[in-house]
Amino acid sequence: MGLKKGAFSFSRFGVSTPLTGNFADLFDEKIKSFAFRDFFPENEEKSLGWTGLQEILDSSFAYAAHTLGDYRVFSLRIDRKTTPSALLRLRFLEAERSMLAERETKKLYKEEREALRESIRQDLMKQAHPVPSMLDVCWSLTKGMIYFSSHAEKILQDFQDFFRETFEMDLALHVPWLDALGQNKEETEEFLSRQPGREFLTWLWFKSEERDGRIALEGQEEIGLAFVRRLILESGEGDYAESVVCQGQHALLLEGKEALRQGKKIREARLSLEIDSMEWEFTFKADLFQFQSMKLPAPTEESEENSALEEEGRLLERIFLLEKAIETMDRLFAFFMGLRLSASWPAEVARMERWMNR
Incomplete structure (x- = not known):
């Protein structure tokens, strides 16, 4: 794959x-x-x-x-x-016991223990x-x-x-938000502290339900966007992070919206994207704008030939479809950023809050 x-x-x-x-x-x-x-x-x-x-x-x-x-x-x-940690520990304990018995002592110095562990690790690496x-x-x-x-x-x-x-x-x-921001360091740091990828994905969920999943982008026909099957929401950072995983359409609506009302933002979601009657499905990871397990639309024509030319053609078509989905997500983010940095954002937030509380 x-x-x-x-x-x-x-x-x-x-x-x-x-x-x-x-x-x-x-x-x-x-x-x-x-x-x-x-x-x-x-x-x-x-x-x-x-x-x-x-x-x-x-x-x-x-x-x-x-x-x-x-x-x-x-x-x-x-x-x-790689050396399994359990095996390394076992071999170290055996070698340590043998060395202690040989020296008739009860303890090795720290430096000796570290050198012994490294020597055993190197021996295991040679065998691996x-x-x-x-x-x-x-x-x-x-x-x-x-x-x-x-x-x-x-x-x-x-x-x-x-x-x-x-x-x-x-x-x-x-990550596209670094390109979209200006040179003002304080404004940049303040914006990044809001986790723009998660804000974007949370806003996308709202847009996917606002007009039955239809979103109009400038210079392009309407696209279709839907959240399907799985959603991960999170608040806090590090050891204080709290996550909620929602699976299934019913859970997305009930548990997901409840998590939003509690202040969580979407960290990861499975999306279905429709462009010109073609459909992509992928998991979108908001923090670094990454794509996981992207399923591309079926090729326009199937050929049983496996010549080098046919393989190159199929690969070029897959790259074209890949970039089509990426460019659309980038344009959606640019749409979001334009709104997010405009005077219209407070009104958009109010509409999102009404949607969350429905």
Whole structure:
């Protein structure tokens, strides 16, 4: 499941570095230089490298297999070794007991205990088999945007670091409200403290019920938006956070609205989006504007052929549909931001409160 087929979960990164005239040759050279090598460095917990998207064993990128029109599509392979904490603790206790008996003492110094634990961890790492994971990457050169198939903070950081090492470019996780705000630091901090992603998602629920889910966007026919099956609301932060999970349409209406009345905001929701008679379904994570398990509309035409040209065509169609949903969500957020920062916002809040109390 991923960019090629099935549901797709992803985060977005912006690439701000301008591309040079010889970028195509430079990209080809760099990605081959940092391609995955079937060699695991001793005493390392992980090994990273780029591979082909269409063929995961392809690390040679023959015939520019990473190029798809204006896009660069490839995968990041991360092989990671892990040591079960329970096994590490057991082996440490065994080694500690043996060392204490050998020395005829009752206690080891702190430094000795730490050195012993690390030595055992290293031995277990040498015995462990690396577990591979494949993360899809789609880089739109025109938009300066990358779609990367993970939400995990650790993996996102690995991707940013390895991308910088490979291409000598910095990536920034893309959240649209940072682009929409001005340069006033105090106003920015005050707005961010209100958790704009959650405000936006809460407002979206209101809009989805205001006109039977029909929302008019400038320059586009009306779109359809519905909240389906699952909703997570939360208030507070850290250890003081309180969450409510609502599942099923009846629970969304009753428990969800009650949570809103108690001051909670929507952190995550399953949405159905309709554009031009096509339908997408995905879980929207408000805090970082991320998309999870996005189901795309069925392809316009099914073909039984599996030629390279057919595969490229299907992948391009999926990317087009992916970006169609993303752009619509971005436009919805721009609509929200325009309203949120205008003099009309208090009246909108009053309407939302009446809706909550219905």
